[in-house]
Amino acid sequence: METISFARGIPAPELLPVSELADCARAAIERDGRTILNYGPAGGYAPLRGWIAERHGVDPDRVVLTNGSLQGLAFLARELVAKGRVLVETPTYDRPLKLLAELGADVRGIPLDDEGLDVDALAAELDAGAVSFLYTIPTFQNPTGRTLSTERRRRLVELAREHDLLVVEDDPYGLVRFEGEPPPTLFELAGGEGVVYGSSFSKTIAPGARVGYLVLPHRLAGAVTASATATYITPSLVGEAAVYEFLRRGLLDPNLIRVREALRERRDAMLAALERELGDAGRWSRPEGGYFLWLELADDVDARELLARAEAAGVTFVPGVDFGGPPNSLRLAFSFVDAGAVAEGVSRLASLVPAAASVQLAQ
Numbered sequence: 089m090e091t092i093s094f095a096r097g098i099p100a101p102e103l104l105p106v107s108e109l110a111d112c113a114r115a116a117i118e119r120d121g122r123t124i125l126n127y128g129p130a131g132g133y134a135p136l137r138g139w140i141a142e143r144h145g146v147d148p149d150r151v152v153l154t155n156g157s158l159q160g161l162a163f164l165a166r167e168l169v170a171k172g173r174v175l176v177e178t179p180t181y182d183r184p185l186k187l188l189a190e191l192g193a194d195v196r197g198i199p200l201d202d203e204g205l206d207v208d209a210l211a212a213e214l215d216a217g218a219v220s221f222l223y224t225i226p227t228f229q230n231p232t233g234r235t236l237s238t239e240r241r242r243r244l245v246e247l248a249r250e251h252d253l254l255v256v257e258d259d260p261y262g263l264v265r266f267e268g269e270p271p272p273t274l275f276e277l278a279g280g281e282g283v284v285y286g287s288s289f290s291k292t293i294a295p296g297a298r299v300g301y302l303v304l305p306h307r308l309a310g311a312v313t314a315s316a317t318a319t320y321i322t323p324s325l326v327g328e329a330a331v332y333e334f335l336r337r338g339l340l341d342p343n344l345i346r347v348r349e350a351l352r353e354r355r356d357a358m359l360a361a362l363e364r365e366l367g368d369a370g371r372w373s374r375p376e377g378g379y380f381l382w383l384e385l386a387d388d389v390d391a392r393e394l395l396a397r398a399e400a401a402g403v404t405f406v407p408g409v410d411f412g413g414p415p416n417s418l419r420l421a422f423s424f425v426d427a428g429a430v431a432e433g434v435s436r437l438a439s440l441v442p443a444a445a446s447v448q449l450a451q
């Protein structure tokens with residue numbers, strides 16, 4: 089029996105634009121090989137920086153391209169961490185948590201609900217002493233799939249202004265929206281000031297290209313570029329130039345349509361299967377995009393123990409505790425397997441969960 093993975097928060101291989109990107113990489117090297125096959129600027133391939141700068145309405149010097157956005161976030165965290173407490177959502181993406189722990193950061197969690205980050209709890213933390221920065225994933229959050237409402241976005245930006253709080257907005261999933269109106273980004277609401285905006289082409293083109301970026305205030309752009317120089321001299325210019333060629337050819341929009349369509353089908357299959365198989369035995373988020381949904385089971389279920397049984401039954405997921413969530417929570421990624429496998433995987437999982445009737449869910 090083949091294992092069905094709801095653990096892998098990565099695109100399925102069939103969603104990657106292989107032949108288009110191969111053409112783009114060849115064309116980029118043929119046209120600009122003498123630049124991109126050499127060492128170059130630590131901030132990345134100038135035409136792509138220009139493209140991103142235009143999209144966000146900023147000076148290109150404020151855009152730093154890194155080998156994936158996580159690398160940029162690591163450089164930034166290293167620069168900022170000594171300045172005070174770091175606020176994060178609870179739960180949140182596990183890699184920044186590990187990175188911050190390695191840096192010895194004083195990390196404080198702010199709870200999330202269905203509308204995203206609890207802004208009242210944020211206000212209370214801001215009154216409690218110096219904060220270095222807030223790390224937030226407002227749209228289709230990893231791991232919960234939740235999106236911060238527009239009203240809360242406005243309040244968050246207001247609070248940030250009042251308290252001179254630097255907000256680091258990590259937004260790799262914003263363009264992977266299947267339905268509904270996109271809310272403004274925090275960066276947009278703040279008029280591009282006081283918010284660092286990070287994103288990448290990992291979810292919109294291909295993660296293996298390793299092309300991510302940060303839009304930063306000038307001073308921090310300088311510091312992050314200096315870290316990049318000290319770490320790898322120059323980022324992967326070949327990947328950046330291939331991505332730029334992909335954009336230049338107008339391939340992003342058709343690719344997004346294809347990716348959104350496929351992921352929507354998988355999300356729908358997961359929601360339908362959860363309804364059918366779990367019913368009242370769980371409570372889950374209903375994301376309008378992205379890769380993940382968040383499942384909470386009865387209070388007495390231990391997702392780690394469930395995972396051991398699930399692996400034996402041919403289905404995997406990531407226990408919510410890995411992201412700072414409660415013991416009865418699970419992150420389910422619908423990005424990696426097709427709709428048929430999604431339904432089968434949920435059915436395998438549900439067969440291991442105590443019957444709906446015995447369940448008393450919190451909230």
Ligand SMILES: Cc1ncc(COP(=O)(O)O)c(C=O)c1O
Nearest residue numbers: 156157158181225230288290300
């Ligand atoms: C919220 C979030 N930020 C950053 C990343 C890292 O992306 P990249 O491939 O750009 O390093 C991921 C990847 O899953 C993610 O979920």
